[in-house]
Amino acid sequence: MDTINSASSEEFLHFKLAEIGSGVRDETAGIVVIVAEYIRDWLWHLSLHMPQSFGQYKFSPVHILRLLDNVENQLTPAWSESSENGVGNDVFNIRNIIMWTLERLQEIGDVVKVGTHHWIPAPIRFVKMPDTERIFVFGGVSNSILKRQLPKLRYVGLGRYLLDVEIPDNMRHESNFWQSYTSWLGEIPDNLESWIDELKTVVNKHGGVSSASFADYEVFVSVPEVRRTTHKSWVSANELHCTREDIFLCRTTDFTEYFIGQIKNGQLLKELPMGNIDRQWLQIGLCTRHGLSPLATLKDTKIYFSPQLPEALRRRLMTCLVPLPPIEGRQQYYVSKGSLSDAENVYSYYGYQTKHVGGRQSI
Known part of the structure; x- marks a missing residue:
């Protein structure tokens, strides 16, 4: 884990995003991606009980306060400059954003909550996304550790993936490494x-x-x-x-x-x-039934959905988009270059139509 006292906030963001391999070009989205990586890294090191072969580990649950303290102490020096620019205000309070990001990692299956106050990394597993050659890698392991075994690992949204042909042979045929798409996604109406x-x-x-x-x-x-x-x-x-x-x-x-x-x-x-x-699925279904198209409103590189996304659809879209902390109850997502078409393929299937508002950038 890096020492960041000597780096400015902007320098740290650029350096860390490049190290992670994220194509994010937005400060808030970059903070979320970096916080996610620090959470994975710290939770891994704090909980690792007995290292074994890759993918086979024993963990001890970590109390939430211990995890928050370590991640916050590591990131606070970089946050001081962001606070002066408004990124560290009440909405983006450092501890709040760490906790919020931890919950997003729980949604996509990278971390697991144990009881009321403890967390452990989720086991490493591969999930094949439908209609794509991408195999996403979920589990509470930082990129730096994953890349030792999976050097071609890529980062998009909050997820990490490989192409099908890049899965190592010794893992391709090991059932313990694989999870079905439907069990990862969760309950979703067929029609x-x-x-x-x-x-x-x-x-x-x-x-x-x-x-x-x-x-x-x-x-x-x-x-x-x-x-x-x-x-x-x-x-x-x-x-x-x-x-x-x-x-x-x-x-x-x-x-x-x-x-x-x-x-x-x-x-x-x-x-x-x-x-x-599920209330969100009901809202989407009723809008479609009554002729009111659900909207994915895109302005520059930010997109938000009305009605709001159900949990399973949020989970799927976080493998394309970076979720941003809600402001006044509105959940937005950052759209990086090249990720809009992937996201549209997902949400348009459920009736959402993209509405461009204001300036339109090439993404």
Whole structure:
């Protein structure tokens, strides 16, 4: 791990990103990538209990405070200059961004939370992405260690990958190194249209008769004409000037409960608790069903999604894009050169359309 006291923030960013092999050209995205690498590196060294052959290690869980302290102490000298430029403000507080980045690494499968306060590196495994020759390498190991065995390792988004032909023969046929794409990705609807149809049937059969009044709940706007006239994502029920009978995503006005409502002529007929239904998938499916295209809004090198991405889709896109700490609740992603087409291939399959706003750079 580098000593960075003598380097300016900008010099350190450029040096470390080049060392990692990341093509990021944005300060905030660069900080996220570098923090991710320091987390992997420190967690590896703090937890390694008994080194064995490559890919076969024993780890002892590391308390979160010990991990945070070590990463923060290592990065603080470089952060001091960034703080003066606004990168170290409340939104980008160094400890907050370390914790936030750790959670993103947990999402893609590089680290594992053990109990309430402890973490360990995830085991090394290869995941073949569909419709591509890229084999992503997941696990809580820093690039410097991985490249000793996998010298052609590349970095994109928060992920690392090899081409299929670059997998060493001794690992290609070792089942312990491989994880299926579906088990890594997590639960995802096979067909959103059919899934929404099935939900409507469930609401018709098992939904309870609603006693809610207009003052009790709000409705997610998935109908184009209502979105155009209100310019809102959520409206009170009496603003839903829609004569169609269908299911909609609803929530109580205190935002504590979400449910699926069967609505006709603005009247809530039946309601069904969400249970284990993913709210983001429901929003995407309803928008598509009602003719309101989900949007991937791109401005320069930043992109954000409306509706927000479900967990599985976030996980997949972090192998193309660098997630950025949310500002005022909006989650954005950095798009590096050449990664937009890969990301579009993923999110367009689920109905998202790219909308270019303002200046458009060649990425």
